[in-house]
Amino acid sequence: MTLTPYKNEPYYDLSDEANREALQRALAEVGGRLGRSYPLIVGGKRVETDGEISSVNPAKPDQVVGRTGRATEREADMALETAKRTFESWSRTEPTARARILLRASAIMKRRKMEFMAWEVYESGKIPSEADAHVSEAIDFLEYYAREMIRLKDGVGINAIAGEESQYFYQPMGVGVVIAPWNFPFAILTGMSAAAIVTGNTVVLKPSEHTPVLGALYAEIMEDAGLPEGVLNYLPGYGSEVGDYLVGDPRTRFISFTGSMQTGLRINELAAKPNGQPWIKNTIIEMGGKDAMVIDESADLDAAARDIVTSAYGYGGQKCSACSRAILHEGVYDEVLERVAEGVRSLRVADPTDPETDFGPVVSEAQFEKVTGYIEAGQEEGELVAGGGFGDPSRGYFVEPTVFRVEEEARVAREEIFGPVLSVLCARSFEDALRIANDTPYGLTGGVYSRNRDHLETARREFQAGNVYFNRTITGSLVGVHPFGGFGMSGTDSKAGGPDYLPLHMLPRTVVERF
Numbered sequence: 001m002t003l004t005p006y007k008n009e010p011y012y013d014l015s016d017e018a019n020r021e022a023l024q025r026a027l028a029e030v031g032g033r034l035g036r037s038y039p040l041i042v043g044g045k046r047v048e049t050d051g052e053i054s055s056v057n058p059a060k061p062d063q064v065v066g067r068t069g070r071a072t073e074r075e076a077d078m079a080l081e082t083a084k085r086t087f088e089s090w091s092r093t094e095p096t097a098r099a100r101i102l103l104r105a106s107a108i109m110k111r112r113k114m115e116f117m118a119w120e121v122y123e124s125g126k127i128p129s130e131a132d133a134h135v136s137e138a139i140d141f142l143e144y145y146a147r148e149m150i151r152l153k154d155g156v157g158i159n160a161i162a163g164e165e166s167q168y169f170y171q172p173m174g175v176g177v178v179i180a181p182w183n184f185p186f187a188i189l190t191g192m193s194a195a196a197i198v199t200g201n202t203v204v205l206k207p208s209e210h211t212p213v214l215g216a217l218y219a220e221i222m223e224d225a226g227l228p229e230g231v232l233n234y235l236p237g238y239g240s241e242v243g244d245y246l247v248g249d250p251r252t253r254f255i256s257f258t259g260s261m262q263t264g265l266r267i268n269e270l271a272a273k274p275n276g277q278p279w280i281k282n283t284i285i286e287m288g289g290k291d292a293m294v295i296d297e298s299a300d301l302d303a304a305a306r307d308i309v310t311s312a313y314g315y316g317g318q319k320c321s322a323c324s325r326a327i328l329h330e331g332v333y334d335e336v337l338e339r340v341a342e343g344v345r346s347l348r349v350a351d352p353t354d355p356e357t358d359f360g361p362v363v364s365e366a367q368f369e370k371v372t373g374y375i376e377a378g379q380e381e382g383e384l385v386a387g388g389g390f391g392d393p394s395r396g397y398f399v400e401p402t403v404f405r406v407e408e409e410a411r412v413a414r415e416e417i418f419g420p421v422l423s424v425l426c427a428r429s430f431e432d433a434l435r436i437a438n439d440t441p442y443g444l445t446g447g448v449y450s451r452n453r454d455h456l457e458t459a460r461r462e463f464q465a466g467n468v469y470f471n472r473t474i475t476g477s478l479v480g481v482h483p484f485g486g487f488g489m490s491g492t493d494s495k496a497g498g499p500d501y502l503p504l505h506m507l508p509r510t511v512v513e514r515f
């Protein structure tokens, strides 16, 4: 099987008039399709439920993007049973045939990319350029994992002793429960489930309650790509209603989760409890962060300030990789803070369909309450440097980009806020800055701006985060280029989009024959 070498999906140049017009057409066309219903999909059949989830546009909460089914334990049971049954045939399907389905799904996404970007704008409140990056990431996951499966299909080389043949290969695991977050509702959901599927497992897919329509669209693409019925079962539902059931059920072989620390730890604990299944459930758990950028005295201060602003406020700070702490050496503190504040004051928060918008609303009313609560706390704990305002949530969940000057112990400097709020801290030395950066239970992303080789080499060794970036932004990881994942309380460091990811979904076996 010959394929072109893997490369990342290019982004649209949205300054190009033709692309802007195509985007407007896509927004208008998708805008005309809002409000439709999306039932569950179990074993290829549409399954209606008594309840429903209403997904709204966070920029206009009275606009319903779509209504999806709302699974209860009854439907969760059906989905697990279907996935268990389908595993018998899917696990025996040739890896190359499985990979071809991902490649076909990628081709469909490429052809309809503007359309999916428009859905992201409406359902998750992203501006089109962010939506482009995230739909491109979904395409990248499909392309990359298809090639990874082809690389791994016959196992990997090991040694043999004279007179024997040794084989080391991977076999599928079983039923995977894939639980996705809302912030990358297309990309992460695609990546987690495609990896589970291409490795020969069957999947029960639970999207976030805030972005279930994008999950339905993904399930439809996989159907169009020829995925056999029952391999992917689309199960929108509230985590509080079906989460424990899916995780605890003895038919579940592994759980692939991305979301908050609180939910991740709960899943990890429940999955570890024996419940009659003859295996230890595997868990791939990616959680939150309190990511920091360190700026030393030797840094290019303009570039550092610019990249702090991009890393902190892209998609309103709702990226797990977002910079939520800027740790500035005391020698450059005032200067960098002033430049960051200047950059922040120039940001425009508005409806993401408006081309002048830098970032849109936070995703939900609950998120709005959480973020604005932290803004109140920050004003008591420290000094408000910029922003601090927010709108009437009934007219969209808009929060101003906010900067606080605080001490290390402030809650805003220690807890994950997941919104457009940056804490700026002062360090006495580079070592002190690294100490502050590492003084968190999380370990997801981090960055250093410096021209000092010793500082960079020290940070290479000592900065305790899964993804560390020097002299650039700390967001925007690319599949196959920046394998992504954190450790500590940020997760199991699965490194999505990297060479170690697919084996997490398979059982390695050694078979030896003596001749």
Ligand code: NAP
Pocket (backbone or CB within 6 Å): 179, 180, 181, 182, 183, 184, 188, 206, 207, 208, 209, 210, 237, 238, 239, 240, 242, 243, 244, 247, 258, 259, 260, 261, 262, 263, 264, 266, 267, 286, 287, 288, 289, 319, 320, 416, 418, 444, 484, 485, 486, 490, 491
């Ligand atoms: P969340 O509240 O933990 O939800 C994540 C998913 O878990 C949702 O589908 C949710 O369903 C489900 N869930 C809730 N309770 C559950 C339970 N008891 N059992 C099983 N599933 C349950 O997180 P979020 O607010 O969607 O996402 C934001 C978080 O994700 C942030 O902390 C962010 O840092 C993290 N994140 C991490 C990464 C990474 O790669 N490390 C990437 C992206 C995001 P409902 O929607 O119905 O509640």
